[in-house]
Amino acid sequence: MEKYTFQSSREVSNEAVQVVVRCRPMNERETADGHRRVVDVDPSRGVIEITDPRDETNTRKKVFTFDAVYDWNSQQEDLYEEIVRPLVSCVLDGFNATIFAYGQTGTGKTYTMEGSRLNQTEKGIIPRSFDQIFSHIARSSNMEYLVRSSYLEIYQEEIRDLLNKNPEKKHELREGAEGVYVQDLSSYICRNVKEIERIMTRGNQNRSIGTTNMNERSSRSHAIFMITVEMGPTVDSCQKMVKVGKLNLVDLAGSEKQCKTGTKGERLKEATKINLSLSALGNVISALVDGKNSHIPYRDSKLTRLLQDSLGGNSKTLMVANIGPASYNYDETLTTLRYANRAKNIKNQPRINEDPKDALLREYQMEIARLKAQLAERARQRDLLVSAEDTGKDDLSDSSDEMSDDQMDNKDTDNLAETLEKKKVLLSSKKLSSKHLESQIREMESRLLCGGKNIIDHTNEQQKALEMHNQEIAERKKKEVEMRQKLEEQADTAYDIRVTYENLVHEVEFKTLKLTKLFAKMTDVKQEIKDVAEEYNRERRELQMEQDLLLKELKVKYLIIENFIPPDEKNKLLQRICYDRENNTWELLPLVPDNIVLEKRPVSSENERRPVSDYGRVAIKVGSCSRYQGENILSLDIESHTRTTSDYQGPVVAPKIQALLEEALRDEGDLEFDASSINYHYSTKTKTARKDKHTRSAKVRGRFLKTALDQATNVTVSGAVFPKARGLVPK
Numbered sequence: 107m108e109k110y111t112f113q114s115s116r117e118v119s120n121e122a123v124q125v126v127v128r129c130r131p132m133n134e135r136e137t138a139d140g141h142r143r144v145v146d147v148d149p150s151r152g153v154i155e156i157t158d159p160r161d162e163t164n165t166r167k168k169v170f171t172f173d174a175v176y177d178w179n180s181q182q183e184d185l186y187e188e189i190v191r192p193l194v195s196c197v198l199d200g201f202n203a204t205i206f207a208y209g210q211t212g213t214g215k216t217y218t219m220e221g222s223r224l225n226q227t228e229k230g231i232i233p234r235s236f237d238q239i240f241s242h243i244a245r246s247s248n249m250e251y252l253v254r255s256s257y258l259e260i261y262q263e264e265i266r267d268l269l270n271k272n273p274e275k276k277h278e279l280r281e282g283a284e285g286v287y288v289q290d291l292s293s294y295i296c297r298n299v300k301e302i303e304r305i306m307t308r309g310n311q312n313r314s315i316g317t318t319n320m321n322e323r324s325s326r327s328h329a330i331f332m333i334t335v336e337m338g339p340t341v342d343s344c345q346k347m348v349k350v351g352k353l354n355l356v357d358l359a360g361s362e363k364q365c366k367t368g369t370k371g372e373r374l375k376e377a378t379k380i381n382l383s384l385s386a387l388g389n390v391i392s393a394l395v396d397g398k399n400s401h402i403p404y405r406d407s408k409l410t411r412l413l414q415d416s417l418g419g420n421s422k423t424l425m426v427a428n429i430g431p432a433s434y435n436y437d438e439t440l441t442t443l444r445y446a447n448r449a450k451n452i453k454n455q456p457r458i459n460e461d462p463k464d465a466l467l468r469e470y471q472m473e474i475a476r477l478k479a480q481l482a483e484r485a486r487q488r489d490l491l492v493s494a495e496d497t498g499k500d501d502l503s504d505s506s507d508e509m510s511d512d513q514m515d516n517k518d519t520d521n522l523a524e525t526l527e528k529k530k531v532l533l534s535s536k537k538l539s540s541k542h543l544e545s546q547i548r549e550m551e552s553r554l555l556c557g558g559k560n561i562i563d564h565t566n567e568q569q570k571a572l573e574m575h576n577q578e579i580a581e582r583k584k585k586e587v588e589m590r591q592k593l594e595e596q597a598d599t600a601y602d603i604r605v606t607y608e609n610l611v612h613e614v615e616f617k618t619l620k621l622t623k624l625f626a627k628m629t630d631v632k633q634e635i636k637d638v639a640e641e642y643n644r645e646r647r648e649l650q651m652e653q654d655l656l657l658k659e660l661k662v663k664y665l666i667i668e669n670f671i672p673p674d675e676k677n678k679l680l681q682r683i684c685y686d687r688e689n690n691t692w693e694l695l696p697l698v699p700d701n702i703v704l705e706k707r708p709v710s711s712e713n714e715r716r717p718v719s720d721y722g723r724v725a726i727k728v729g730s731c732s733r734y735q736g737e738n739i740l741s742l743d744i745e746s747h748t749r750t751t752s753d754y755q756g757p758v759v760a761p762k763i764q765a766l767l768e769e770a771l772r773d774e775g776d777l778e779f780d781a782s783s784i785n786y787h788y789s790t791k792t793k794t795a796r797k798d799k800h801t802r803s804a805k806v807r808g809r810f811l812k813t814a815l816d817q818a819t820n821v822t823v824s825g826a827v828f829p830k831a832r833g834l835v836p837k
């Protein structure tokens with residue numbers, strides 16, 4: 107089995123996605139309800155066993171092996187130190203990294219990602235990564251850093267910026283030179299842990315806006331916290347290498363099926379959209395693992411488009427699959443384990459992001475260098491002015507000395523004093539602008555974080571050594587698990603090699619043993635195939651049902667369009683509608699195309715109450731009354747107006763009509779047709795129709811009846827009794 111290692115080498119290629127599974131403890135309700143634990147976790151071997159609660163013999167166990175597994179006793183710190191710390195270290199070396207938390211609602215995704223920031227031991231991955239990033243920066247030497255963070259949410263296939271003042275505003279995805287990005291997504295520079303924590307709190311508060319039930323929304327939306335760390339050496343030169351590491355921390359929506367039988371209308375649409383990103387994620391994983399298909403459906407959802415690099419691209423990726431231990435969650439837990447098992451086989455190609463074009467750090471460094479040069483220039487000019495002022499003062503005193511002797515002109519002295527005053531003003535303004543420049547430089551420099559200043563600090567050194575030591579222990583532990591897994595894999599083959607046949611009986615014995623083992627394995631595999639097929643069928647049935655519901659809705663819409671929307675309107679709409687490939691949506695083009703510019707109404711010339719022709723103006727000057735003369739008429743183009751009537755909104759269907767429509771849409775098999783009474787209906791209903799001839803409704807009914815009658819007479823005309831040969835039997 108290929109293993110994932112978080113070495114910070116530049117030569118990394120084809121690393122597998124690392125997958126770990128965490129099982130939460132039974133909660134009080136589950137214990138009180140008497141649910142059994144069906145999950146067994148063996149952290150030392152990285153193995154999870156799950157028993158089918160429907161199997162009375164308790165023998166049908168499914169075994170899964172992962173890079174690491176964490177049971178209900180695991181601490182937040184264990185997971186962080188062993189798995190996440192090395193990954194965040196790579197980000198600080200200039201790699202991209204993504205951490206996904208996947209699993210059913212209530213299995214501990216948010217607990218694993220965020221935990222509780224108030225309690226040190228309960229802190230999750232995100233706040234711990236803040237600590238690691240900023241303490242790394244504080245301890246580094248001769249390096250400058252710029253840390254930025256963004257926080258967004260994907261809810262019902264719409265992207266919302268959680269740090270924006272208006273979090274309900276939708277944002278679009280765009281494709282640039284550096285990959286896919288969210289347009290106008292706010293990003294904040296953070297100088298320390300407190301600042302970045304404040305940003306996260308603000309985002310979390312915004313997450314709850316617009317929903318009555320925060321849990322409901324958080325379990326149906328994907329939240330992505332993004333940290334970008336730019337780094338470069340602090341040499342006073344612009345020719346230096348800048349590296350950028352990006353860390354995406356993703357708390358996915360609950361993986362349980364949102365679309366249960368019976369959902370309709372808006373609820374159905376919502377459920378379909380919620381499922382979309384997760385199904386797309388599953389499809390991308392399958393396509394990547396499968397390897398047969400060169401097309402990977404990244405474009406199918408916003409989540410997969412945005413995190414394209416994390417799945418098969420330039421990123422180190424970790425998936426934490428969260429599961430619950432109780433028997434009633436068996437199906438969901440098994441699905442999560444299978445999903446995670448598949449993700450293990452995705453291969454990424456992470457590399458250090460060196461010298462990116464959009465590095466803000468370089469921009470800042472260059473701006474600071476420019477401001478410093480400007481400051482130096484100002485200082486030089488100021489010095490020149492100061493020396494000039496001194497000479498000016500000397501001149502002034504000289505001239506006042508000379509005045510008594512030579513009776514120098516008073517005017518010259520005034521001029522000199524004036525120039526001196528001007529220079530003084532100039533000097534003070536230069537001083538002021540230099541001060542402004544200095545504060546600007548200070549402000550910009552404060553955004554760049556510089557390490558190495560506290561490095562002499564002894565405790566810091568010790569802390570660093572301790573962390574390195576812990577990391578070593580964690581790596582060793584990981585290697586131990588890997589070795590165990592390898593040993594188990596090799597056990598069968600090793601056994602083959604060791605055994606030497608002394609005689610035929612031994613050989614038979616050995617082969618029987620091997621056969622029994624292989625037979626057991628075969629039974630397991632057969633069972634697995636059956637289970638997977640069952641699950642596949644279940645999923646197919648669910649999708650089929652979803653499709654049927656959507657088809658039904660589509661039919662209704664078509665029926666409404668065909669019968670209630672005037673063909674002209676329909677055609678107009680059809681001409682305006684277009685498909686936006688970027689956002690996978692249909693859109694209506696504006697009524698007035700952008701390239702048609704409506705002519706502006708001419709304005710009256712200055713001091714005139716209304717537009718006046720040149721002739722009119724001349725005539726007024728001459729003195730004749732030009733107001734009503736035929737020549738004083740402006741020739742204007744016909745104005746084309748934009749539409750004034752409102753767009754067609756579509757009718758609100760009355761419940762009665764809705765019921766009728768539904769009846770009409772029912773499957774044919776459901777319709778009962780009483781053939782024997784056709785003649786009777788014909789006579790009675792036509793009478794009624796004739797009676798009510800004057801009313802409009804009767805006319806309509808009459809028309810319906812006529813069609814029905816035509817059909818009915820077709821049947822009866824051929825004979826009062828149904829012809830036997832055609833096999834029509836009246837009910």
Ligand code: ADP
Nearest residue numbers: 129130131210211212213214215216217218325
């Ligand atoms: P999710 O985000 O997957 O819907 P939560 O993170 O909200 O689930 O967890 C549901 C509940 O389970 C929370 O009350 C959380 O404190 C608890 N929980 C989850 N995982 C653990 C764990 N490993 N240890 C202790 N409590 C946990």
Ligand code: MG
Nearest residue numbers: 215216324325
């Ligand atoms: Mg959650």
